[in-house]
Amino acid sequence: MLFSNKVPCFELILLLETIFRTELRSHGLGMTEGSSGSNLKAKDGHSPVLSVVMPCLNEEGALAICIEKINKAFTENNIDGEIVLADNGSTDRSVEIAESMGVRVVHQPKRGYGNAYQKGFAAARGSYFIMADADDTYDFALIPKFLEKLLEGYDFVTGSRYLENGGTNITWLHRYVGNPLLTLGLNTLFGTPYTDVYCGYRAFSREAYEKVRPVSPGMEFNLELAINAHLVGLKYCEIPIALAPRIGESKLNTFRDGWRSLRMMILYCPNKVFIIPGVTLFIAGMIVYTIVLFSLVRFEGRSLGQVTSIVGTVLSVVGVQTLLLGLHAKTYSWSRRFDPNQKFLSKFYSIFNLESGLLLGSTMALTGLIVFAVITYNWFKSGFLPVPRPEFASLAGTMIIIGLSVIFSSIFISAMSVTKGNDSAAPVREDNAD
Numbered sequence: 001m002l003f004s005n006k007v008p009c010f011e012l013i014l015l016l017e018t019i020f021r022t023e024l025r026s027h028g029l030g031m032t033e034g035s036s037g038s039n040l041k042a043k044d045g046h047s048p049v050l051s052v053v054m055p056c057l058n059e060e061g062a063l064a065i066c067i068e069k070i071n072k073a074f075t076e077n078n079i080d081g082e083i084v085l086a087d088n089g090s091t092d093r094s095v096e097i098a099e100s101m102g103v104r105v106v107h108q109p110k111r112g113y114g115n116a117y118q119k120g121f122a123a124a125r126g127s128y129f130i131m132a133d134a135d136d137t138y139d140f141a142l143i144p145k146f147l148e149k150l151l152e153g154y155d156f157v158t159g160s161r162y163l164e165n166g167g168t169n170i171t172w173l174h175r176y177v178g179n180p181l182l183t184l185g186l187n188t189l190f191g192t193p194y195t196d197v198y199c200g201y202r203a204f205s206r207e208a209y210e211k212v213r214p215v216s217p218g219m220e221f222n223l224e225l226a227i228n229a230h231l232v233g234l235k236y237c238e239i240p241i242a243l244a245p246r247i248g249e250s251k252l253n254t255f256r257d258g259w260r261s262l263r264m265m266i267l268y269c270p271n272k273v274f275i276i277p278g279v280t281l282f283i284a285g286m287i288v289y290t291i292v293l294f295s296l297v298r299f300e301g302r303s304l305g306q307v308t309s310i311v312g313t314v315l316s317v318v319g320v321q322t323l324l325l326g327l328h329a330k331t332y333s334w335s336r337r338f339d340p341n342q343k344f345l346s347k348f349y350s351i352f353n354l355e356s357g358l359l360l361g362s363t364m365a366l367t368g369l370i371v372f373a374v375i376t377y378n379w380f381k382s383g384f385l386p387v388p389r390p391e392f393a394s395l396a397g398t399m400i401i402i403g404l405s406v407i408f409s410s411i412f413i414s415a416m417s418v419t420k421g422n423d424s425a426a427p428v429r430e431d432n433a434d
């Protein structure tokens with residue numbers, strides 16, 4: 001076999017497990033809305049209207065300044081707000097500073113920007129959330145502007161450092177290479193209009209956050225938010241912000257976080273990354289085989305043969321493997337309620353079941369085996385003379401590989417769908433499961 005069916009699938013599932021694992025609890029809090037950022041006071045006096053959540057890893061230099069600025073924005077705009085600091089292991093005075101200034105600190109035992117935010121949002125009590133770094137790079141005087149947009153009816157408001165040249169303090173590599181490339185990649189794959197997908201200054205309602213449910217552990221949390229906001233159909237917009245010089249050292253690891261972000265986009269987009277390339281490669285392989293087997297192209301009387309058929313094998317096998325990988329990714333994502341709009345997949349699963357997959361795979365593999373056996377028999381009979389049409393042997397081998405892949409894939413997909421009380425092959429979506 002050119003590609004092992006099992007290894008990439010299990011790797012993929014592990015990655016997907018990491019991404020989709022966390023469940024977030026739900027809340028529902030009443031509030032009084034003002035027409036702008038003013039008069040945002042909680043109705044019952046218990047739950048603040050706004051929670052500003054900051055992740056923190058050793059930010060003793062900037063933290064007090066951030067807290068002061070946020071409190072100033074609350075006071076000046078009459079906002080009933082709280083600050084939640086999500087820390088996971090600061091070894092400097094960050095936690096002490098926050099607590100001494102009356103800020104609620106939550107501790108996340110697991111390291112990572114995304115993990116910290118998940119803990120922070122789970123502990124936040126407001127009806128609206130704002131997320132921002134604790135490094136004094138974001139202008140907290142803009143808090144009312146973010147809130148205004150939310151109250152205008154947007155579910156997800158994200159800052160952009162590129163709308164009005166606010167990115168002069170971004171490092172050169174991130175400003176001109178990393179951020180634009182990630183933004184372009186995301187917009188191309190998902191058809192979104194973002195100008196700055198990596199901005200960490202954002203606002204959303206509690207309901208919007210619960211619909212989006214990001215679960216990424218690291219900095220790719222930001223991308224997941226942006227992708228999901230689009231996928232679940234939130235009304236979103238960007239507002240221009242400027243990045244101030246950072247106090248303290250950046251925790252972003254360009255290559256590790258860049259790669260994780262890229263991986264995140266790939267996993268969220270199985271159609272463009274797996275399904276379409278897979279089908280295209282498979283069709284190309286079939287075209288090559290048709291040309292070879294029916295001698296459609298000839299050079300000086302000789303038709304294409306053995307070597308060309310190997311090209312056909314490579315294309316079709318890689319195509320099928322890629323397609324099956326995409327099917328696994330889509331099925332997993334669908335069964336976990338991500339990518340909710342999957343008409344094709346639900347139609348496919350209304351036809352497909354484990355038995356039909358096994359039947360298709362074994363018919364292909366068996367046909368390949370029979371063709372191979374006949375060729376081998378004739379070869380023995382001829383006293384080991386060169387096989388007259390070796391491309392048929394390549395075709396038989398191709399059919400065996402593809403057939404076996406389909407068998408293993410069918411078992412794997414049906415294993416993914418095994419839940420209590422469900423014996424059908426189609427995956428059970430969380431929202432349908434009783």
Ligand SMILES: Nc1nc2c(ncn2[C@@H]2O[C@H](COP(=O)(O)OP(=O)(O)O)[C@@H](O)[C@H]2O)c(=O)[nH]1
Pocket residue numbers: 054055056057058059086087088089111112113116132133134135200249250251252
């Ligand atoms: N709790 C926690 N916070 C983190 C971690 N990594 C980064 N942060 C915080 O997340 C925010 C963004 O990180 P930062 O270094 O500013 O990244 P940059 O803005 O991309 O340069 C800052 O407030 C950091 O203190 C982490 O592993 N855990």
Ligand SMILES: [Mg+2]
Pocket residue numbers: 133135137246
């Ligand atoms: Mg920062």
